[in-house]
Amino acid sequence: MRRIAESTIRRLSLYLRFLEEFEEEGTATVSSEELAGRGATTAAQVRKDLSLFGSFGKRGMGYRVHELATKLRDILGLGRTYDVAVIGAGKVGSALAQYGGFAARGFHVRWVYDADPAKLGLAWDGLRVRDVSRMEDDLHDHGPDIAILATPGDVAQSLADRLVSLGVRAILNFAPVQLAVPADVAVKNVNMAIELETLSYALRHG
Amino acid sequence: MRRIAESTIRRLSLYLRFLEEFEEEGTATVSSEELAGRGATTAAQVRKDLSLFGSFGKRGMGYRVHELATKLRDILGLGRTYDVAVIGAGKVGSALAQYGGFAARGFHVRWVYDADPAKLGLAWDGLRVRDVSRMEDDLHDHGPDIAILATPGDVAQSLADRLVSLGVRAILNFAPVQLAVPADVAVKNVNMAIELETLSYALRHG
DNA sequence: GGATGTGAATGTCTTCACAGCT
DNA sequence: AGCTGTGAAGACATTCACATCC
Numbered sequence: 001m002r003r004i005a006e007s008t009i010r011r012l013s014l015y016l017r018f019l020e021e022f023e024e025e026g027t028a029t030v031s032s033e034e035l036a037g038r039g040a041t042t043a044a045q046v047r048k049d050l051s052l053f054g055s056f057g058k059r060g061m062g063y064r065v066h067e068l069a070t071k072l073r074d075i076l077g078l079g080r081t082y083d084v085a086v087i088g089a090g091k092v093g094s095a096l097a098q099y100g101g102f103a104a105r106g107f108h109v110r111w112v113y114d115a116d117p118a119k120l121g122l123a124w125d126g127l128r129v130r131d132v133s134r135m136e137d138d139l140h141d142h143g144p145d146i147a148i149l150a151t152p153g154d155v156a157q158s159l160a161d162r163l164v165s166l167g168v169r170a171i172l173n174f175a176p177v178q179l180a181v182p183a184d185v186a187v188k189n190v191n192m193a194i195e196l197e198t199l200s201y202a203l204r205h206g
Numbered sequence: 207m208r209r210i211a212e213s214t215i216r217r218l219s220l221y222l223r224f225l226e227e228f229e230e231e232g233t234a235t236v237s238s239e240e241l242a243g244r245g246a247t248t249a250a251q252v253r254k255d256l257s258l259f260g261s262f263g264k265r266g267m268g269y270r271v272h273e274l275a276t277k278l279r280d281i282l283g284l285g286r287t288y289d290v291a292v293i294g295a296g297k298v299g300s301a302l303a304q305y306g307g308f309a310a311r312g313f314h315v316r317w318v319y320d321a322d323p324a325k326l327g328l329a330w331d332g333l334r335v336r337d338v339s340r341m342e343d344d345l346h347d348h349g350p351d352i353a354i355l356a357t358p359g360d361v362a363q364s365l366a367d368r369l370v371s372l373g374v375r376a377i378l379n380f381a382p383v384q385l386a387v388p389a390d391v392a393v394k395n396v397n398m399a400i401e402l403e404t405l406s407y408a409l410r411h412g
Numbered sequence: 413g414g415a416t417g418t419g420a421a422t423g424t425c426t427t428c429a430c431a432g433c434t
Numbered sequence: 435a436g437c438t439g440t441g442a443a444g445a446c447a448t449t450c451a452c453a454t455c456c
Contacts, residue, residue, distance in 0.1 A: 184412075205283075238416075250449055
């Protein structure tokens with residue numbers, strides 16, 4: 001299949017959320033128009049996005065809500081669960097580790113690591129903070145599918161290297177550094193400073 | 207000035223971070239090549255991005271690090287400070303309110319609000335959690351420049367409406383809903399579920 | 413000589429508009 | 435008649451390549 005733009009994937013993820021809302025409301029079918037109206041896009045965009053993966057609708061009818069949601073979950077790789085490790089038990093790490101919303105979508109935080117002795121053994125919802133120096137021992141057999149890096153910038157690259165060695169192929173990076181990883185490893189950067197600065201730019205101009 | 211793409215603004219924000227690193231290292235000038243190398247882009251992209259705002263370099267020399275950093279801060283609207291209110295003192299809200307990195311870049315969290323009586327009065331770094339029902343009274347005179355919405359989805363829209371009424375024109379939205387706001391209000395959505403789902407898509411395909 | 417600044421070319425994404433199916 | 439699916443057009447973003455200036 002042709003390479004799909006990330007913006008498309010992000011919209012699919014949104015559409016899925018809207019479909020789940022429609023499902024709760026008991027709506028059986030939606031048009032591209034209705035789906036677009038709930039989000040911030042156009043009917044043509046919705047149809048084009050979906051058409052990249054197949055023909056899921058019926059002309060004159062629209063899309064069956066439950067069926068399309070199932071298709072989208074499949075496309076997005078949500079037909080399975082993912083084991084997640086959170087590296088760094090600071091404010092961001094602990095907020096993420098405790099956030100229940102992930103598990104609801106199949107992302108299960110199984111491990112939390114930190115280097116600070118004061119943090120080791122702390123337990124959130126039964127999840128103990130483990131010593132990051134033991135990471136290789138712990139994860140040698142069965143490691144996470146996805147790692148969330150929530151550490152200071154100066155140690156992020158070396159931790160990323162270790163995670164990649166352990167077979168991790170997807171990293172959600174909160175550290176404010178550009179990670180260097182092999183081409184087959186996916187990295188998503190989340191950087192609050194950038195988000196705030198797009199807002200300050202908008203306030204100044206716009 | 208012509209409308210600038212958001213992707214450009216995000217890169218400028220990155221360049222600024224890299225320039226600050228170069229500054230700490232004592233580097234006086236950088237080429238577009240060096241700046242691109244630190245991030246994940248090309249020299250031509252760096253030059254094009256900067257050229258949208260002016261001519262900041264010297265041919266044969268490159269860019270003076272400190273001077274360019276100053277220009278970028280000006281472009282991004284970082285030549286001033288911003289008063290920030292965090293709405294929602296749950297895990298995300300408290301992590302954000304306590305995060306020191308914002309203040310370093312001029313974003314000062316001055317208020318934290320919540321509706322849960324159990325949370326009121328909690329103090330983080332001298333910042334007391336206030337009753338959201340008092341928000342209008344508190345902020346009537348002098349409100350925040352930027353609001354960070356970190357509440358459950360079902361109350362986010364009504365809070366956004368109240369914030370807009372108070373004059374807020376920039377919202378960083380962590381609630382998993384698409385906010386409807388007037389055209390002159392900037393909204394940036396941050397949604398961890400979407401980030402994780404782009405990773406699960408990458409794991410499945412790519 | 414060396415690196416910028418920038419039109420032109422290329423590539424990518426979005427919107428349009430309508431044929432085609434239900 | 436209604437709404438999808440999709441080529442074609444248009445808008446936008448990135449890359450190229452080189453004249454220009456320090």
